[in-house]
Amino acid sequence: MMHCPETFPIPLIHLEETDSTNRYLKQLCDQSTVEELTTIVAEFQTSGRGQRGNTWESEAGKNLMFSFVLYPTFLEARRQFLLSQLISLAIKEELDQYADGFSIKWPNDIYWHNRKIAGILIENNLIGSSISRSIVGVGLNINQTDFHSDAPNPVSLGQITGKEHECLVILAQIIRRFKESYTSIGSNHAQTIGSRYQQALFRSKGMHRYKDTNGEFLATISHIESDGILVLHDEQGKERRYAFKEVQYLL
Structure with a gap:
């Protein structure tokens, strides 16, 4: 109780x-x-x-x-x-x-x-x-x-x-x-x-593994936009932008 x-x-x-x-x-x-x-x-x-x-x-x-x-x-x-x-x-x-x-x-x-x-x-x-x-x-x-x-x-x-x-x-x-x-x-x-x-973000620093519709990749978090879009930078320096459910953290 x-x-x-x-x-x-x-x-x-x-x-x-x-x-x-x-x-x-x-x-x-x-x-x-x-x-x-x-x-x-x-x-x-x-x-x-x-x-x-x-x-x-x-x-x-x-x-x-x-x-x-x-x-x-x-x-x-x-x-x-x-x-x-x-x-x-x-x-x-x-x-x-x-x-x-x-x-x-x-x-x-x-x-x-x-x-x-x-x-x-x-x-x-x-x-x-x-x-x-x-x-x-x-x-x-x-x-x-x-x-x-x-x-x-x-x-x-x-x-x-x-x-x-x-x-x-x-x-x-x-x-x-x-x-x-x-x-x-x-x-x-x-x-x-x-x-x-x-x-306060989880994995706010360093390269970590993610997965989207094209497969797995390494990236670091750049920032979160005001509408909740997650912005990542991958190993090649390419910017990747994701709405909720479009990318998965690999633990």
């Missing part, structure tokens, strides 16, 4: 079990008025979803599986990658308080060295050129020690630190970090957020 902090920074709905916190929150928003940053957290998900249609393995009561709602109507659809940067940084920078070695694997997986500790799925609704609603779903491994799926490289915070952690205390801190950055987007320069994100 997760123990909720006495004060929580946003409205929290705590479920014992659901098929997907993203789906539950979407249905709730479709049926009623839901305050921004309202968060659904579940002890167990029967069919949690990740990027590329993957599922997220999580032992009941051991990890954080949560979703929260945003109404970023001030944000043009072409700038939606900014939300991905903000939540990735909030999680990564909170985990930095517990150990070294965390990074963001483009676009928004959280890694500890070469092992994945968190995944993020953001689902946006658009009206015209603006985002009307975003549902942000996160799976973050906290206390699980045994993983049985075919995922190649999972790790938990408990495995890293050798200690058990209070899931909802970590969730509260992640939400506080995100809320602080999100509410100041208007006065913050996207360039500052982009710089923080760039510095």
Whole structure:
């Protein structure tokens, strides 16, 4: 059982079990008025979803599986990658308080060295050129020690630190970090957020192996553009540009 902090920074709905916190929150928003940053957290998900249609393995009561709602109507659809940067940084920078070695694997997986500790799925609704609603779903491994799926490289915070952690205390801190950055987007320069994100990137330096539709190659990360495009420079010095799902990291 997760123990909720006495004060929580946003409205929290705590479920014992659901098929997907993203789906539950979407249905709730479709049926009623839901305050921004309202968060659904579940002890167990029967069919949690990740990027590329993957599922997220999580032992009941051991990890954080949560979703929260945003109404970023001030944000043009072409700038939606900014939300991905903000939540990735909030999680990564909170985990930095517990150990070294965390990074963001483009676009928004959280890694500890070469092992994945968190995944993020953001689902946006658009009206015209603006985002009307975003549902942000996160799976973050906290206390699980045994993983049985075919995922190649999972790790938990408990495995890293050798200690058990209070899931909802970590969730509260992640939400506080995100809320602080999100509410100041208007006065913050996207360039500052982009710089923080760039510095936090997995394999931000050196040549590493990638794969696209033409095969494997070695490249270094040049930069990430404001719309989320990954720009690489290969061994021949050629610039390669990729949208999400167009290139694969080889671990």
